[in-house]
Amino acid sequence: MSTNNNNNNNNNKLVYIDDHRVRHLLDWDKTFKAVEKSMESVAAGRAFQNARAITTIPKTHNFLYTMPGYLNDSKYGALGCKLVSHFPENPNRAKPLPYVLANILLLDPETSILKAVIAGTDITNWRTAAASAVATKYLHRKENNILAIMGAGVQGRIHAIAFQHFFKFKEVRIWNRTPERAQKLAVELNREHNTKNLFVAYDKAEDCVRNADVIVTATTGASTLVKCEWIKKGAHINAVAVNPNNRELDDATYKASQVYIDNWNGARSELNGIKELGVEFKGQIGDLITGAIHPPESDAITVFQSLGMAVEDCAMARLIYDLHLSSSS
């Protein structure tokens, strides 16, 4: 990139950074900072993105999201576009593929020349969990004893890992519609973390949610998973699923909570179902970071309704591109 980039890469050389290389370069603390900066930039007027375009493929009803954005920042600044698909049948194929697959195009912000094509699936997973962690940092400034994760898929797994890295919960509960899958994930995570009972599978959604300090909902279904009467006073919920028919939280939860978003353009386009309940969004997470809005009262139930932002992907693409060049030259 010509903007504040000290590497000596040939300016016109197109780089491809594959999944394997991206995975090698990803780092939780760097991801957190890139996502926090992009959220702050949205609130400060240094990030530019429209609501994403959603192309529906007839018959299958699969989606392709097109997510262009521009972030004006000395360290994370980038012009880019993510192409990300939503193919619900992918995990059920004979040779399973992820439900969400992504690639990111990174352009030179001064000339628009294509600089890199970057495998974006892991970036999407990591930055989504990091966005929930940033929201939790600003909305839940209290004890983090119990984390409840609803959904043992890709997002459930990566949230469990990220939240343990950042917050060190005493118990991480996992619920899944098929209990065996929650059980399997808990066993794997305990093995990976060298722990015995830190990650615990729960068969009943209610038992998983009751008394939890922080809750993450990350399924692909359209059924209500969390009821308001189960939620502890002062708890924080990261609602990660993006699905127009999504009802992971019941209506009473939205009505009883202070609900925050990542960006207004996306919310106006994709969150009308929540607005129709009469819920007014309190603001963007970036507004809490800049201090434009005040944090909620400590006994309020808070919801971060995550959509995912193009400028998070731009910041991450710039980070990975710079790390790639600096460690391969």
Ligand SMILES: NC(=O)C1=CN([C@@H]2O[C@H](COP(=O)(O)OP(=O)(O)OC[C@H]3O[C@@H](n4cnc5c(N)ncnc54)[C@H](O)[C@@H]3O)[C@@H](O)[C@H]2O)C=CC1
């Ligand atoms: N906010 C954001 O930035 C992003 C959001 N997402 C969203 O995260 C969600 C999860 O995605 P992945 O983990 O990649 O999918 P996945 O396919 O890996 O996992 C989905 C999970 O949902 C469960 N599930 C399916 N139908 C269900 C139902 N009716 N009731 C309860 N559970 C059900 C499955 O058992 C599975 O554990 C999706 O809605 C996706 O759109 C994904 C990427 C970014």
Ligand SMILES: O=C(O)C1=NCCCC1
């Ligand atoms: O922000 C993203 O990336 C995604 N959001 C919704 C679902 C697919 C990926």
